Amino acid sequence: MTVLLGGARDSSVVAWRNLVTIRRNPDLLLGAVVSPIVFVLVFAFVFGGSLGGDGYRHFLVAGIFVQTVAFNSAFTTLGLSSDLAKGMIDRFRSLPMSRLAVILGRTASDLVVTSVTLVIMTGTGLLIGWRISSSPLSAALGYLLLLFFAFAMSWIGAWIGLLCRSVEVAQSAGVLWLFPVSFVASVFVSAQTLPGPLRVFAEWNPISAVANVTRALFGNPVQPPGVPPATGWPAEHAALYAVLASLTIIAVFMPLALARYRRVASH
Structure with a gap:
């Protein structure tokens, strides 16, 4: 119990340090906020007229929420890679603190950033x-699921960030893999409209x-206008699959x- 409390205290200190950095450099939030707003406006007004008004x-909106929290894992990648390049990881290592604290503090602070992003979105x-x-309860559960998935994705970002020896590499590595994963999913279109293997991938994609x-928790349509309801195990057990997928991501990428x-x- 003492070890757990010590680890939680160390993690909170690291998380506060990361948040102070953002407070002193608020431009770090621009990437987390501006891009999803642009996606909403472009797809809602430029493509929305031909896709169902x-x-x-x-x-669309709930899908972009999910894409946004997934992309925010890139901030975990960039933050850890920056600390590694600056020698901060070595300094943390020399201190009498939990080894988990550095990464957990980073994921916790990025979860706060994600929460702010969701409010703006x-x-x-x-x-x-x-x-x-x-209902308010269903909506609250929707936001909690988004934050839980964001926490899971941040561990992928943490692993990638610790693999990158330079910030420049981390900027690319943290984002590039997210484009195919988030676009071949039920974010902007239904998985049922995709051809062949892309459809199978999208149906089993945790982002979908x-x-x-x-969408269901927010009371929004699960399919775009004119698209019939999806079938198959991932669609029929979406809630269970979403939670299990998030837990699996944490179980794999945390170690x-x-x-x-x-x-x-x-x-």
Whole structure:
């Protein structure tokens, strides 16, 4: 119990240090906020008219929420890579603190950034006509699922960040893999409209499951206008699959990130 409390205290100190850095350099939030707003405006107004108008906007917004929290894992990648390049990891290693604290503090602070991003994204969605049509409890569960998935994705970002020896490499590595994963999913279109193998990948993509469950919890349409309901195990058990996928990501990438941290910190 003492070890756990010590680890939690160390993690909170590291998380506060990261948040102070953002407070002193608020431009670091621009990437987390501006890009998703641009996606909402472009797809809602440029493509929305040909894809279903207002009905498509109600389908779109929750999907972009999921894409946004997934892309925010790139900030974990960049933050850890920057600390590694500046020698901060070595300094943390020399202190009498939990080995988990550095990574957990980073993921916790990035979760705060994600929460702020979701608040701004919610306001943007409301401005373009998107609405939450469910109960407050269902909406709260939707946001909790988004944050849980964001926490899971941040561990992938942490592992990638500790693999990168330079910030320049981390800037590319943290984002490039997210484009195919987030676009071949039920974010902007239904998985049913994709051809062959892309459809199978999209149906089993955890981002699709989280997006569909979030839409349902918000009382939004799970499919775009004119698209029939999806079938298959991932669609019929989307909530279970979304939670299991998030837990699996944490179970796999948390040990990988810790192992990589021990390796780089010992050099």
